[in-house]
Amino acid sequence: MADLLTRPMSVHFYHRFLKGLTHEKLLHAVEQTISREKIKSIQILDKTSVVTVKDENSKTTLLTESIVIDFQTVRFTSVEKNITNVTIKDAPVEMSDEFINTQMIRFGDVMNGSLKRGKIKGTDIENGTRYIAIVNCISTLPLTTNFGRFPVRLFGDNNRTPCFRCGQTDHPSYRCQNRREPIRKCHRCVSLDHMIRDCTATDERKCHFCNEPGHLQRDCTKKQRLDMYGEYADEIDDTNTSACDSAVQQLQQPNESDVNKPTCARENNETPPETQNDGQEASSEDPITHVNTVILGASNANRMEINDDNILNASINGASYCEIDRLIDKAKNMTNETIEKVVVNLGTNDIMSTKNDTDQVTIKIIEALKKVENSFPASSIGLCSIIKRKAKGTRPQAFNDAAVKINSLIKKLCDSRDNLTFVDCYDIMTRDTNPIGAYYDKHDTSGVHVNSTGARKLLGIMQDFMRTSSKVVSNGEDMQTPTNSRKRYLSDKYTPPEAKVNTKTQKI
Incomplete structure (x- = not known):
């Protein structure tokens, strides 16, 4: 075992959360990332599974890309790491x-x-x-x-x-050799140099929590905020405003990079790309040309079949907002061209990893957006809402409630920034507030992954953002540009009002 763990080309992961793991399942999952010829051995031990490869590039690929086994995302770590x-x-x-x-x-x-x-x-x-x-x-x-x-x-x-x-x-x-020497300190000023009987600060009260004078620990506002908000106490506004308002206030503050940032076409009264052809509107069948778009997403975005060379899918299975750096690095490695539009399709893994804590997800979204803006300063960003989880029980319901709150935050963020566009994936995947089962993978017990039809649906609404400069992309509603240039993607919500009136008239 000691010799095995010192091999330089081995990676491993703990498989306690996987039931019934076999060599065939693990081999099939690894083959989705590297070829079978690059695999030297696969071992399933008592607590860990070890994969040994033949070259350094294959090892790097397994360490940077996650695999999926029985709908569970697995990440490898090098056995050489301490x-x-x-x-x-x-x-x-x-x-x-x-x-x-x-x-x-x-x-x-x-x-x-x-x-x-x-x-x-x-x-x-x-x-x-x-x-x-x-x-x-x-x-x-x-x-x-x-x-x-x-x-x-x-x-x-x-x-x-x-x-x-x-x-x-x-x-x-x-x-410790000093264990018999008691720690003695002044209980008035918290100094280790003297006891309270020798303290000269007779009239000064000092808090034992923040070490600031003027109050006691029971009256310390920092301790009260820490008890209420945890480690995010300094990042969440301590007023009675919601986390959404706090996030908007943070993003409304200008950054140094905003000074040199080009204004959008609407501010310069420029004609949008869809209407630059002598004032004529672009055809709905025209391909997306002269637009370099990057998609930063997770497993659902990876399920989309993209046949357009102008769209770069830099998604990673299991990715979240806190891993935005990995997605950005992958996108920059794929192209050196100037990116005009960026689609961010994340959030599902953040809600599940934080156990539906919307405040933690709020902080992650704010930090991730700042990194995306700094990495692509001249780009328009499409921020996708989080789709519902198709499952029954209290946990999926809590997930969906958290998704609704976070989607409200995302909408508010997009309304406050000219370079952000709200891409409403939530609405196109639901009917009468219920998730449309035909769009979800029936083999996924977690209820968070879409099938091929759902992936086409998500890609369609993202392509709507790529074709338009609207602030809201949602089923053709609230559009600032004509909707005739947009493809309609398998949704009965696109039925024109006139058609509904004629149908009713015929029935009568």
Whole structure:
């Protein structure tokens, strides 16, 4: 086993979350990324699955591209990387594993399926302890941190946890030579140089939480905001406004790059590309010419069959807003030309990874949009809404409720920025507020993936954005440009009102 884990061309992943994994399934999934000739061996061990390849390029491909097994997204990590095992104490038993994985991302790359719950020896009763494996862990883990409003303690191997007595990482605190010397500090000014009986700040009250004078810890506003908003307390507005309003205020602040950013065609009173042919409107059958478009999406975007050389699909299976850098890098590696339009089709994985926490997804969208604007400063951005999850139960319903709130935020962001266009994928995938089953993959138990028909539907609404300068692209409604130049994509919602009136008249 030791020799296997030192092979330079091996990658692996934890398969605890996959039931009934076989060599044939794993081989079929890997073949979607690299050819069979590049695979040297596949091993399914007790806890991990190891794939050994024959060249460095194949290894790099497996490390950068995820694979899908039984509709589950799997990411490989190199066996050469140093793995840090972290023990988490004091987390509530009710706190989900997905939430803990999300919170631990700040300290390194969490290995898929590595989180385990501690149990009392000989029983199935949990003791509240969590164990998790991290790759590329930061040099020193904090002794304590907050998961939302809950304080927890962290203990890591590989000399990652400092001793709280002396600050060194080469020994645990219970082996510290200074363990018998009590930590003495002034309880008035929190100084370690003297005790309270020798404190000269007799009239000064100092908070033990923020170390600022003038108030006590029970009155500390920073602690109250931290308890309410968790680690995002500094990024979420502390007024009673919603997260949507806060996001709009952040994006409305001009950046330095906005000064040199070209204005859109509407501000310069230029003729849109669709009407530049001597004032005549472009035909609906005309191909998309002179437009270089990039699609930044996840697995649903990867299912779209694109036959237009002017559209670059830089989507990655399992991608999310927090991984926007990977998508941007992939797009820039695909072309060196100036990109005129960018379609961002993400959000599903963000809602599921944050357990429907709309505030966390809001922060991710804001940060991702800033990166897209900086990477493509001259581009018009189409921001897609999140489609519904087709499944029954309380969890899918909570997902759909969160999607509605986030879509409202996305619409508000697009209304506040001239370079953003709202691409309403949510509406075209539903009928009477219910997801249209014919557009979803019936073999997907999660209810988040579309089939070929649904993929064509999504591509159609994205192409509408590529052909028009409208601020809203949604089933032909609220369009600022004529709708005759747009293709109609398999939707009964495109039926003209006159046709409905004539139908009713004939029935009468």
